[in-house]
Amino acid sequence: MREILVLGGGVGGTLVANLVGRKLKAEIAAGRARVRVVDETGDHVYQPGFMYIAMGGEPASSLVRPERSLLDARIELVVGRIERIDPAAKVVRLADGQELAWDELVVATGARILPEAIPHFATEAHHFYSAEGAARLRQALDAFTGGRIVVGIAGMPYKCPPAPLEVTFLIEAELRERGLRDGTEIHYCSPIGRAFTIESVSEMATPILAEKGVELHTFFNVEAIDPERKVVQSLEGEELPYDLLILVPPHKGARVVIESGLAPAAGWLPTDPQTLNVRGRDDIWAIGDATDLPLSKAGSTAHFEAPVVAERIAARVLGREPAAKEGVYTGKVMCFFEIGDGKGTLLRFDYDHPPQPPKPNRVWHLGKIVFNKTYWHTVPRGRI
């Protein structure tokens, strides 16, 4: 029996398991193959919704569903914490002592946030990278009556590169509606020399920042917080005072991949950009936030990577070559980008084609809302 083991029941793990299950339907039915997903919580969390806990009154409960309900019946789910991946013995060990052997392994354990890596983060700063963090930010915004808001980025890479800019636009619009805008300064700290990494998006966003009266600070990579003086300091040696500080926390890959010796200290798995194999291993793949690819850490990235991994696994199990097109990842990513005031745009790109975002309009804002609402029925199940 061929054992296909998927570590992590997030966007990437769930989709890849369902797609492999479909390709190997006959093998599974005949007892010649088995697909298992291992996840710590057994719950699937829709993380893009965190931003709307902070900004749109989204209840945290609507962002969680049982992982079992998203997996096809032919996929098995094992709930437990993975403690060790042993690439030599081809076995994964769980905290409860279970050992799971694999012939083909997919590592989709995502990224962790480490606010504690920046001293005073917990007491001085806010973020929207967890349901709890986003709810706390909501409370801080509710209590806010005016002053200096600073939005910055405290580590690279982080999930969803447009998110801090989106939150800035949404906060600005909210404060205007609440009549607090005149008594508020908003500062946006970009890690690079312009508002956003993609030049065309930056050209679009910069006048909007100016129009909305948001002060842009370039080359400001947040490094430290001084709680006494209430200033945030950059890697480049500058500082900015704040009353409300909102930071993207530092991120790392899952602890288990570091401790198992599969990834260096930052935790990102060395991944082949086309085959998505973990380098040096034709039986291990990485997808989603877990990889070291120079791409957005986005659900969308995992979404477009999953079919490639599924095709390559099915090909190995069935003893054939992977399909030339389906079996090669081209770096495709597609993300909605909120501009505020009910408008948005779309970033679509791959390794060879930079994005050319359309002029912001209502369609792409609505696109994001509809996508968020229908996510459960589409992405994890492989329906789009």
Added chain:
Amino acid sequence: MTTTTITRVVDARGSYCPGPLMELIRAIREGAVGDVISVYSTDKGSKVDIPKWIEKAGHRLVALEDRDGYDEIVVEKLR
């Protein structure tokens, strides 16, 4: 020029989001003083943006080369 040994290569070809400069900043953060990092980029803006950031952040631009279809920018981490 004394020969410098590149300690890490950041292959950011095909990176438009988050982009080569962001990949370099990540490597600088993860690295140690004295590391020499070589960034490969297909993003046209890199050969302007990266040297600007290096200057502001207090590192050293070691080399900027036109390669076949991409740029190579070599940086030494000074602090």
